[in-house]
Amino acid sequence: MKIDNEVILNIAELAQLEVKDEMISQYADKMTAMLNLIEEMQSVNTDNIEPVSNPLDAVQTMREDKVTEKDLRDEYQAIAPEVDSGLYLVPRVVE
């Protein structure tokens, strides 16, 4: 499969990454090489094969719905780029 520039720009948008114009074709080449490697999978017959999501086929474990952790908001916000009154700040979203 050949990845073209349009696909790259679309994936970059989905991945929330900025791809500079001069890098687009480089990404396209690299992704084409990776997809050629991956493409080999299509030769394998996987009819009626159950996919593995957990290697031990374990199911999601649940815990009791009980508060176990203390409130560490101040500690966690101490490493944030910008906070005010317990809130994370970002550029204005709504005018």
Next chain:
Amino acid sequence: MTDWHSKTIKEMSIDLAKGEYSSEELTRHFLKRIEQHEPNLNSFISTFPEQAISLAQQSDEKRREGNSEPLLGIPIAHKDIFCTKGQRTTAGSNMLDNFISPYDATVVENLKTAGTINMGKANMDEFAMGSSNEHSAYGNTRNPWDLARVPGGSSGGSAAAVAAGLCAAATGTDTGGSIRQPAAFCGVTGLKPTYGRISRYGIIAFASSLDQAGPITRTAEDAAIMLEAMAGYDPKDSTSINQPVPSYSAKINDSIEGLKVGICKEYFTDGLDRNIEAAIQDAVTELEKLGAVISEVSLPNTKHAVPAYYVIAPAECSANLSRYDGVRFGHRCEDPADISDLIKRSRSEGFGEEVKSRIMVGTFALSAGYYDAYYRKAQQIRRLIKNDFLDAFKEVDLILGPTTPSPAFKIGEKSNDPVSMYLEDIYTISVNLAGLPAISLPAGMAQGLPVGMQLIGSHHSEAQLLNAAHQFQQQTDWHLKSPGLANAGTTEGKPL
């Protein structure tokens, strides 16, 4: 100059108990070696000399009070992917250059409780994505056996530091071979346990269904000691195995007479270096002398492991790394124009090229219209690979093969050809896909570089793996070889 750094944890523990030297003296010895060799190796991203000495003094005090835990006062390093409270934890990325972890990973806490001294945070490929340490934002670690070569990756700093005698042991993580491959390249022992055996809580996530922590040590016996402290059920990790941790050291001296070892025929193909093949054949002979019964096994879907992995791992990484948005922690770009600019530019500036490529591939594989053809297909192939192993383990106890197809390659040799780098992981990746435990141990030399032999066990068989590995190390002395350190300070391409 003493040779304390070439001792095993087991030996250091005995010496400390006898009072041959104190943990403070041992720690100062390692710190001196770090000072001496780090300029050549670059195996650490951060070191904590003052804190290490203070912890060592506390452990000496505990010993005087009668404490004799096997890891008390032993200096180790943590791969910089493990969160350590109050210390910078970068995952080898500019994204987390300013990240001071507000909590300890469970592994860090467990090893702290066991009495280890944390000397520093080991260098690694960014977010554990790489097989050479060339993808670290902090410069690549060099292989102590040949400074022009890579130490392997992604736990390359951990393996190089142990091999060079800068710490007694180190933690690592293994998503597709990231403990075993650097252990093989650096001539040390590296164990990847069964998926879920060690808690992933506080380990910066790469691919959650594959990631597993483990120890890098000089010997299998030391790996057993480390694993006993690291492993255990953790309610904070929903994939943690809720089973008691056996005493891995207890059975390590058992005879392996009658142990059924399968040689995987698919591992001995054209891509395998002839010297590595010869070393592995010699290792098989040694195991036979110990009473192991050798037979051939087949894992027919081996060739599909790399393609399936390079869908699953990027897909999971693209989801896991979506949390880095410049809002709550990590890198934030200067003067964002709006929220979209903030997120995109923070991510684009913070992540390195390899990480961005993998996020892109993963995003593509999970995007509308492609999920079934890529992600689901890869997860189905994963079942076929797992079934191959389950079938083989009906016939044999362990599977043996090389850890890597070639010895450590030169820095820069494969950096322009990612696919050829990915193929380096051919023997290790299928183990992660199946969630199995495996160990790499030194088993010879090829062109003056260490050769790693991999033993793979069935789920939860760490005790048996460590027993076989320890018995092999009683019979051979490859694990005792260390890079020549007499010429410290020499230039690229020469041994240290």
